[in-house]
Amino acid sequence: MDIQNPKFVCRDVRVHYGDFEALHGINIDIADRGVTAFIGPSGCGKSTFLRTFNRMNDTIEGARVSGSVTMDGQDIYDKGLDPVLLRARVGMVFQKPNPFPKSIYDNVAYGPKIHGMTSGKAEMDALVERSLRRAGLWEEVKDRLKIAGTGLSGGQQQRLVIARAIAVNPEVILMDEPASALDPIATAKLEALIQELKERYCIIIVTHSMAQAARVSDKTAFFYMGDLIEYDATEKIFTNPGDTRTQDYITGRTG
Amino acid sequence: MASSSHIQNSEALETETKRESQLAAERAKKHLKSRRAREWRFKLWGRAAVLFALASLIWLLFSLAGTGFTAFQQNFMTLDVELTESVISPDGTRDPQELRGANYRRVLQETMYDLFPEVTERRERRDLFALTSASGATHQIRLMVYNDPSLIGQTVTLTVPTSDNVDQLLKGYIDRDLPESLRKVSNEQIVWIDSLKKRGIIKKKFNTILFTHPDSRDPELAGIAGAVVGSIMIVVIAFLLALPIGVGSALYLDEFAPKNKWTDLIEININNLAAVPSIVFGLLGLAIFINFMGLSRSIPLVGGMVLALRAFPTIVVATRAALRSVGPGIVNGALSLGASHTQSVFQQKLPLAAPGILTGSIIAMAQVLGETAPLLMIGMVAFVTEVPNSVTDPSTALPVQIFLWSDSAERAWSERTAAAIIILLVILILMNGLAIWLRNRLEKRR
Numbered sequence: 079m080d081i082q083n084p085k086f087v088c089r090d091v092r093v094h095y096g097d098f099e100a101l102h103g104i105n106i107d108i109a110d111r112g113v114t115a116f117i118g119p120s121g122c123g124k125s126t127f128l129r130t131f132n133r134m135n136d137t138i139e140g141a142r143v144s145g146s147v148t149m150d151g152q153d154i155y156d157k158g159l160d161p162v163l164l165r166a167r168v169g170m171v172f173q174k175p176n177p178f179p180k181s182i183y184d185n186v187a188y189g190p191k192i193h194g195m196t197s198g199k200a201e202m203d204a205l206v207e208r209s210l211r212r213a214g215l216w217e218e219v220k221d222r223l224k225i226a227g228t229g230l231s232g233g234q235q236q237r238l239v240i241a242r243a244i245a246v247n248p249e250v251i252l253m254d255e256p257a258s259a260l261d262p263i264a265t266a267k268l269e270a271l272i273q274e275l276k277e278r279y280c281i282i283i284v285t286h287s288m289a290q291a292a293r294v295s296d297k298t299a300f301f302y303m304g305d306l307i308e309y310d311a312t313e314k315i316f317t318n319p320g321d322t323r324t325q326d327y328i329t330g331r332t333g
Numbered sequence: 334m335a336s337s338s339h340i341q342n343s344e345a346l347e348t349e350t351k352r353e354s355q356l357a358a359e360r361a362k363k364h365l366k367s368r369r370a371r372e373w374r375f376k377l378w379g380r381a382a383v384l385f386a387l388a389s390l391i392w393l394l395f396s397l398a399g400t401g402f403t404a405f406q407q408n409f410m411t412l413d414v415e416l417t418e419s420v421i422s423p424d425g426t427r428d429p430q431e432l433r434g435a436n437y438r439r440v441l442q443e444t445m446y447d448l449f450p451e452v453t454e455r456r457e458r459r460d461l462f463a464l465t466s467a468s469g470a471t472h473q474i475r476l477m478v479y480n481d482p483s484l485i486g487q488t489v490t491l492t493v494p495t496s497d498n499v500d501q502l503l504k505g506y507i508d509r510d511l512p513e514s515l516r517k518v519s520n521e522q523i524v525w526i527d528s529l530k531k532r533g534i535i536k537k538k539f540n541t542i543l544f545t546h547p548d549s550r551d552p553e554l555a556g557i558a559g560a561v562v563g564s565i566m567i568v569v570i571a572f573l574l575a576l577p578i579g580v581g582s583a584l585y586l587d588e589f590a591p592k593n594k595w596t597d598l599i600e601i602n603i604n605n606l607a608a609v610p611s612i613v614f615g616l617l618g619l620a621i622f623i624n625f626m627g628l629s630r631s632i633p634l635v636g637g638m639v640l641a642l643r644a645f646p647t648i649v650v651a652t653r654a655a656l657r658s659v660g661p662g663i664v665n666g667a668l669s670l671g672a673s674h675t676q677s678v679f680q681q682k683l684p685l686a687a688p689g690i691l692t693g694s695i696i697a698m699a700q701v702l703g704e705t706a707p708l709l710m711i712g713m714v715a716f717v718t719e720v721p722n723s724v725t726d727p728s729t730a731l732p733v734q735i736f737l738w739s740d741s742a743e744r745a746w747s748e749r750t751a752a753a754i755i756i757l758l759v760i761l762i763l764m765n766g767l768a769i770w771l772r773n774r775l776e777k778r779r
Binding site for chain 2: 132134137139162163164165166169170172174176177178179188189192193239242243246
């Protein structure tokens with residue numbers, strides 16, 4: 079599929095865990111704006127692939143990445159590139175909400191603090207408010223910024239984690255099954271938020287829910303057994319897939 | 334035809350299924366009996382085990398309390414002592430040198446003799462004088478006069494402990510019905526003691542000496558102050574050394590060290606260190622700190638360093654367990670925001686592991702407080718009659734003090750031994766309580 083001005087260009091990306099090859103040479107371009115969904119059965123390598131974009135695989139013992147991943151034309155696996163700076167540009171939201179056991183304010187302020195992004199309390203206050211507003215959480219928590227982030231509901235926690243990621247001004251937000259621990263109402267709120275965020279950020283989302291992929295994404299990639307089977311506009315994938323394996327998966331015959 | 338056979342078949346299938354499920358239900362019913370019996374037996378064993386543990390504890394506490402509590406009270410004599418100038422400073426110069434060495438024993442003897450004017454014989458007078466704690470009382474008078482020579486010639490009221498035998502008799506530990514030759518207190522002495530008691534000169538009071546005095550040859554003058562101060566110094570030194578080294582090692586091994594056979598070897602050996610008999614640490618301390626580094630024997634500094642080695646593996650193991658109990662979510666969250674590995678460990682993981690680390694450290698310190706064997710090896714078993722002022726003063730420790738007292742012959746020591754054990758246990762319970770309180774407090778902050 080042709081994509082104009084791609085954010086990421088991946089060529090022959092392979093990931094090994096020890097002797098096991100989890101991804102067998104993935105080639106994909108990811109659009110600069112909008113939502114790209116990765117779908118596929120458990121163990122197909124979609125989460126592993128997601129973690130190559132912010133080099134979180136580096137933290138896993140025995141994981142090796144080969145091939146090339148470029149972001150805006152720059153190789154993110156370049157030896158001279160510090161993954162710490164990459165992760166400031168590529169934020170991540172995990173499956174299980176993981177706010178720090180600190181106040182809501184400190185959760186959002188943590189990222190800007192470690193990168194030295196603000197000077198003075200007023201600037202930090204403004205940044206915290208802006209991030210919480212963009213994550214759609216401000217109205218719910220503005221009067222209790224000092225309470226622990228872990229005291230919020232699951233859906234609020236997940237939006238707090240998004241606010242925390244937004245605070246460091248990333249260009250990309252990776253989401254690894256962000257709604258799998260949430261109830262339908264919280265999921266709906268989260269999906270609405272994703273729709274708003276895609277105007278500003280490049281969003282890549284891994285999901286087990288095909289309905290969710292169909293609702294929120296613009297493009298969908300189907301992974302199976304470590305291979306990228308099909309990658310196309312979401313509408314095309316869900317109405318007229320080009321591969322029988324994709325067809326079997328989205329109609330519920332496999333996976 | 335075909336349809337009727339089909340109906341017959343389905344009827345046969347139904348009856349067969351019914352029969353099978355009935356059979357299964359009967360078997361399950363029978364089996365249920367033995368399952369319940371097994372459950373009941375298990376519960377019984379559990380209750381018996383808990384009861385046994387509880388009974389042992391209660392027995393220990395009661396036997397300690399029974400022997401030990403009487404040591405918290407002691408019989409004292411209130412004496413009006415006349416500080417006769419002709420005895421203390423015969424030439425009247427009141428020279429400080431002279432005042433230090435004056436015959437205060439004589440002063441005290443005169444006081445005792447005055448209580449029973451009818452006693453005149455030399456041997457009898459000696460027995461009468463033996464009722465008071467001579468060395469403690471003379472020391473008290475000496476201090477008084479030396480500090481304020483103007484008291485000479487006046488009569489002062491003093492409260493001095495009775496001798497340990499008087500105390501034991503009045504507490505009922507010496508049997509009055511025994512033949513005199515088998516008793517530590519003579520018939521005459523019993524008459525005098527009863528008379529003094531009746532006159533209100535001997536009274537039972539709270540035994541402050543037990544808490545404020547260091548060790549002594551005389552049971553009535555012995556206390557645990559020296560041992561407690563020594564123990565505190567040892568625990569503080571061990572804590573200050575073992576906590577940073579232990580937490581540092583655990584952090585490095587868990588978070589930063591490469592995983593290879595060398596770190597595996599180190600890990601195994603740290604775990605082995607926890608199982609090394611404590612007396613071996615004493616030998617190690619003797620060899621390194623005393624023979625090689627040339628530090629003195631019997632000092633809390635060496636004791637603290639030796640017991641830091643003892644506490645080190647416990648703290649490492651507790652710290653690693655606490656670090657591992659922090660889920661990967663928090664660390665991943667910090668990493669995904671662009672925190673470096675070091676930042677995520679120190680800013681997110683370590684604070685969450687802190688309650689566990691602290692609890693483990695306090696438990697380790699409780700071990701240190703109760704440790705005896707290594708201290709024997711480095712000479713902390715010495716008889717020290719002064720409260721240590723610094724970590725390089727000779728000292729002893731509370732468990733060693735208990736060991737020393739338990740070895741002494743007089744009856745009065747056994748109640749003091751039990752009392753010292755009670756005090757040690759109270760301190761240990763307080764430390765464990767502190768650990769629980771701290772953990773709850775820190776966990777609430779999460």
